[in-house]
Amino acid sequence: MKDILDELLGLPSENEVVEFKEAKQQYDRNKLGKYFSALANEANLENKTSAYLVFGVKDNQTIVGTNISEKQLNEYKKEIADHTSPKLGFISTNxxxxxxxxxVVLEIPAAPKGMPVSWKGFKYGRDGESLGALNDNEYDRIKNQVKQTDWSAQIIKEASITDLSNQAIKEARKRFIQKNKSLAEEVKSWSDEVFLNKAKITIKGKITNTAILLLGKPEAEHYINPSRATVTWILKDADNIEKDYEHFTCPLLLNVVEIGKKIRNLKYRYINDDSLFPDxxxxxxxxxIREALNNCIAHQDYTLGGKIVVVENENSTLVFSNSGDFIPQSIEAVINADSPEQNYRNAFLTNAMVGLNMIDTIGSGIKRMFKxxxxxxxxxxxxxxxxxxxxxxxxxxxxxxxxxxxLAQLPSLSLNEIILLDKVAKNKTLTSDEGKYLKDKKLVEGRRPNLHISSKVAKATGEKEEYIKMRGFKDDHYKKMILDYLQEYESASKKDLDKLILDILPNVLDEDQKKNKLRNIIYAMSKRDVSITNTGTNRKPIWKKV
Structure with missing residues (x-):
């Protein structure tokens, strides 16, 4: 490491896999995590085994020294281990x-092949000496380095057909026939071994991880250890306090139905609104329910050892969660795709679930949920x-x-437009392209991030008053109100103008934004229009007409 330090100090400058920091007394842990992610990913891309972060040295390789203690270094190590994914640590601290x-030289491992390193859920990279997000090209380069083994197709040598549930096999036959009606009579003549091969649950009679997940007896779960075939249902009240729970394991083909039975699916009654809505x-x-739960089973990253969780909240929400990255990268990519996703984490499992009528043809289920x-x-x-x-x-x-x-009064909206309007309704940030699209369609007005429904939508839905409250008036309207006030009462304090104008500024603005807008209007009237003047002080202005 002494030789490596000499080599690092002899470099002309920092680069993708070397970073110098003064860090005389301490170093920000969040920044350290970002650099760890970036340097690990860049080491992978540069085909290096390690990257280096050096404390006590300026960018220009001037040595200034560091007082960071061993206790601090141990705290940094724990922070890195807790918040990186996959979980990594320093190779050495010297x-x-x-x-x-x-x-102090921190030696950072290269990201594992096919696994970009993230810090608190975000993946970082470097462009020369600059820290930033790992770009799409670099992400794909790392992800595509190795063709990942399909965990769901792996054979369990110790397992046999006796480890599968007879009831689950019987239900699998029934579902397979529903999916392949023309084979109904032929399926009846197949032995269990032949059926499982034909349904692509086993491979040449050998038991796969998929077979244990979907059809295995509960006691057979140990065959896939450290992976888990566990789904936990939790009921929470309106205060987010747990009221009840239950764990389910294999055979998941049968237990998916049992989990569905736990969910209390009440009736929702609409407020009568001139027959716009159903009763x-x-x-x-x-x-x-079925699609969301089966998607969790199909796309869970079982190598991470996590379980699937279904949380039923009495505030009328259901939350499904599973381990693993979302391979298509975005929901928009799924909704807009003309063909199914080409890459699947558990291709063998997913195909088996399609064959057993557990999920729709691959790729179409999410779009149907949205519709x-x-x-x-x-x-x-x-x-x-x-x-x-x-x-x-x-x-x-x-x-x-x-x-x-x-939505009810604008039935011509496309699913994409509804998705974008749903973001507006939930106060989610739109990209500039999404905002421009809705504006071009005259569905929203305002400036990002403070977008609101447009006059076109307001007119169609009878919400013209709400539209005016959200959009507000032209600045000239507020200026005239101020001048009318001064004409009537001769002068006005800041408090007077606040009471006059703030409440009628656009509702899409928060309080600070409203105050800032009023300051801008007053500035324009006094400096540009020269229609009013301040006869008081800057701290206590008294405005009068010129």
Whole structure:
């Protein structure tokens, strides 16, 4: 390491795999995590085994020394281990004396092949000396380095057909026939071994991880250890306090039905609104429950050893979560795709589940979930990705009756437009392209991030008053109000103008933004229009007409 330090200090400058930091007393842990992620990923891309972060040295290789203690280094190590994914740590931490000053060299491992390293759910990279997000090209280069083994197709040599549930095999035959009606008579003549091969659950009579997951006896779960075939259902009350729970394991083909039975699917009654809405519907469409749960099973990253969790909240939401990155990268990519996703984490398992009628033809299920929710005027499914988790929230009620009314009265909206308007309704940030699209369609107005429904939508939905409150008036309207006030009362303090104007500024603005807008209007009137003047002080202005 002494030789490596000499080599690092002799470099002309920092690069993708070497970073110098003064860090005389301490170093920000969040920044350290970002650099760890970036340097690990860049070491992988540069085909290096290690990258280096050096404390006590300036960018220009001037040695200034560091007083960071061993206790601090141990705290940094724990922080890195807790928040990186996959979980990694420093290869070594080395303390040297150079020019009479202490220098600490942190040796960082290259990201494992096919696995970009993230810090708190975000993947970082470097462009020369600059820290930034790992770009799509670099992400793909790392992910495509090795063709990952399909965990679900792996054979368990110790297992046999006696480890499978007879009841589950019987149910699998029934579902296979539903999917392949033309083979009904032929399937009846197949032995269990032949059927399992034909249904692509086993391979040449050998038991796979897929066979244990879907058809295995509960006591057979140990064959896939440290992976788990566990789904946990939790019921929480309105205060987010756990009221009940139950764990389910293999055979998941049967237990998916049992989990569905645990969910209390009440009826949702709409407020009568001139027949715009149906009288009542199920809070959760049975298809959505089935699809969301089976998607968790199909796409879980079983190598991470996690379990699938279904949380039923009494505030009318269902939350499904599973381990693993979301491979298509975004929901929009799934919704807009003309063909199914080409890469699957568990291709063998997924194909088996399609064959057993557990999930729709690959790629179409999520789009159908969105359409079902939009037809009920319920909020669309909410997907969250990060920290190698995928979470989807299904809401079983109308959150905003005005928003639902908008959708009901504009039936020509496309699914993409509904998705974008759903983001606006949930106060989610739109990209510049998404905002421009809605503006071009005249569906929203305002400036990002403070977008609101447009006059076109307001007119169609009878919400013209709400539209004016959100959009506000032209600046000239507020200026005239101020001048009329001064004409009537001769002078006005800051408090007077606040009371006059703030309440009628656009509702899309928060309090600070409203105050800032009023300051700008007054500035324009006094400096540009020169229609008013301050006869008081800067701290206590008294405004009068010129």
């Amino acid at each position: 303390r040297f004396v150079r020019e009479g000053k202490v220098v 009542e519907v199920d809070q959760y469409d049975p298809y959505i 079902i929710q939009s037809k009920k005027f319920f909020p669309l499914p909410d997907y969250e990705f990060g920290n190698q988790k995928v979470k989807v929230t299904i809401t079983g009620k109308v959150l905003d009756i005005d928003y639902a009314r908008k």
